[in-house]
Amino acid sequence: MGADREGSGRRRPARVGAYIGCGALLLAGCASMPDSGDLQGVDSTPREDSQVRVFAMPPRPDARPPDIVQGFLEALTSDDPQYETASKYLTAQARKKWDPYRSTTVLENGPNAAAGQSGTREGTDEYSYNLSGAKVAKVDGQHAYVPDSGSYSGTVHLVRQKDTKQWRIDGLPEGVVMGKSDFQRNYVSVNKYYFASNVPAGTVGQPGTVADPVYVRSKVDPVTQMIRTLLDGPTRWLRPVVTSSFPTGTALKKGVKSLTPDDQNKITVPLNGKADRVGRPQCTRMAAQLLFTLQDLSPTAVDEVELQRSDGTQLCVLNENQAETNAVHGTGKRPEYQYFIDGKQRLVRMPSGNSDKEPDAVPGGLGLGDKKLRSAAVSRDEDRAAGVSADGHSLYVGSLLSGGSVGDPVFHSAGKTTNDRLTTPSWDGRGDLWVADRDPKDPRLLLLEKGTGAPLTVETPGVDGRIEAVRVAADGVRIALIVEKDGKRSLQIGRIVRNIASGEQPSVSVLEPHSVTPQLEDVTAMSWAGDSRLVVVGHEHGGVQQMRYVQVDGSTPVGPTPAALTGVKEIAASEDERLPLVGYTAEDGIVRLSSGAQWQKVVKEGTAPVYPG
Incomplete structure (x- = not known):
């Protein structure tokens, strides 16, 4: 996607269809192996054509311990459906105990294997190898991806079988372990869909459907x-x-x-x-x-x-x-417009496609009235909008119908500075309005049901830091937050839980937030860009600003990243992936990235771009 944002709605290009059946690679036995001693790095297989099937070779007769370990680790990265070839490197008892579907551990590079202890056990020769590497992630038995870090260690133990005199593995780590490049070649991320229950x-x-990658x-x-x-x-x-x-x-x-x-x-x-x-x-x-x-x-x-x-x-x-x-799948409808705040601090809009039409003030008081705004959010049906005043102090809600007016603010922040007041608001799929108040004396996440009434304070027990940005997914059960702590900002995804008892005020919580950009030290802007994907602007430690796509599970989606754009302050994307990215930079104002193109200037005097949501 990115500079080549591919488009057939929310669906991604076919990546796992027919493959080249006769173009198989044979993995094991290709490397020159010592007869004994250490294995100097069991490297990941180089990235091959993703349509080429890769098979491994079974152990050779009289293979030495390093050959067995090398062959086994390479067999784990093959396209053998039931891991039958990998199992041939194991003793009969180890085959019964080993469950390759229990988990997949992903390392930065292929596991390094160093010779450990050797000796005899009741007259049987034995040998061990210590596996090591830097952890990237783990895919559990439910196929869920979880980012991980730190050092990996495991042990492969071998014995020379009494009857055949062949070396085989009788002790090994759980599941499967492989390098990142092998993981990217072997696995694909796919959304399965359920229905929102609360x-x-x-x-x-x-x-409404909810994507579960x-x-x-x-x-x-x-x-x-x-x-x-x-x-x-x-x-x-x-x-x-x-x-x-x-x-x-x-x-x-x-x-x-x-x-x-x-x-x-x-x-x-x-x-x-x-x-x-x-x-x-x-x-x-x-x-x-x-x-x-x-x-x-x-x-x-x-x-x-x-x-x-x-x-x-x-x-x-x-x-x-x-x-x-x-069922309502994804956004439900294609947004008609993109929105931003113009040089007169009004809410304006332009067609969501690639039209060159000049932006117009939205109907109603937020576009044609006297309220000066610094940010806004538009409901997903594009009938209403919420605007934050230029000083960040007040939140207004108004109609986008002709003649619609804007009344008194629905909320005031007591923060003393503009940076300690309201964030850009966000509408969920059921028409509720979310915003964070950054007042240091009372920082909180707020929910206004249907955009009206007294704000409800949302419980955020797992959020460690101050919320700097809020974006709710179209499904209404996931929320993206930029959270600042000790001068660093991370992107976290939380689960929205609503408890609505008859006759009682509802309680809403955001639970189990988890970082989806552990490699970025400072996240400055983000937006939903698909059913389970976001576009993010941030910095790695000591690095320059970059823009990338991330999945809600913390993995990196396949495909190109957005074209480079320096000085990005704000970014907006639609969950309908056919629509262009829209950004704001201090130098160029509002810019847009259409499919197969480079960033184009839209208007110099403009800030705070948003799509409905």
Whole structure:
């Protein structure tokens, strides 16, 4: 995306379709190996064409311990579906205990292996190697990616088997370990979709989808992998705020090994008996979850889903158009306009596409009135806007309809300086308004239901620092925050939990916030740029300013980064990935980055660009 923001709506380009079956690489046995002693670095495999399948070789007869370790580690990075080749390097007992699907540990480079102790045990020769490296992340048994850091260490223990006299591994670390480049070649990030459980349905009554990104092996039947992980349910972090339409315990019918679309781009999914008695409304929601998930994996491969009962009869069929009428997916609608504050401190707008039309003041008091603003947010239906006064002291809410007026402020900050007052506000998908008050005496995150009434203080027990920026996702269950502590600012993603008891004032909390830019020392601007992606401006330690995309799980999405732009103060993106980025710099004012182009100046006198949301 970035300078080449590719566009077919929210879906990403196909990355895991057909591959070159005859272009396989053989990994093991390619390196020149010593007969004994240390392994001098088990390097990551160089990045190959992502469509080329990579296979490993089984152990050679009479292979020495370093050959066995080298071959095993390289086999872990191959496209062997069931890790059968890697298992050949293990003793029979180790094969029974080893679970390669338990986790994947990602290192900066391939694991280094150094010879450890050797000797005999009850007359059996034995040898060990110590694995080491710098941790980058871990993918758990739910396929969830979690950034990690620090040193990695593990031990591979080998024995010479009495019967065959061959060296085999009888002790090894849990799961799989590999270098970052091998991980990027082997795995792909895909969104699976659930429904928001604590956010009311959209204005037309459909439930809203929530993206749950996971990593699956890109060339090992990713379609079936994604169906299985969707049926397994949401990942641990997201589970409290989403629901699945599939009944608990639903899985693929026993004996189903692999599923692929037919030549009409239709996929048939046989389910076990847990789903036999669901009604049609529930079945269509189940099919919608599957269709959205598989389209995110392969945009052109699946147009229709059929679900079957355990006896093979049809439960329901759903195509793409029907899915969009049964659920609000992503933004729900393409924004009509981009917005910013012009040189007269008014809220103005311009068409969201690549039009060269001059910006116009928005209808209503925030565009045509006498209120001077420094930032604003526009509701996702583009009917209302919220504006922060030029001094940061007051928050106004007004209509964007012709003749609409702006009344008294809905909130005042008591901060003594402009930097200690209100942040730019943000609207969620249900029409509620969020803003942070940076008053050092009473810093807090505030929520105004439907943009009116008394502000509700949002509990933020896990946020360690002062909130400097707020952006709520379209789904209403995730929130992005820039948090400052000790002069450093990080980007954190939190989970929004709403407790609404009948007759009582609702309570809202942001729980389990986690940093998604651990490599950036100072984050200065951010915006949602997709269902599970954000665009971020910041600095690494001792580095220059940079702009990049990040996933909500802290991983880096595949594809180009945005074209370089110096001096960026503010950035805006749409969750509809077809639309251009919009930025503000002190030198150039409002600038825009369209697909396949470079940054273009829009207007010199302007600040605070935003899309609806």
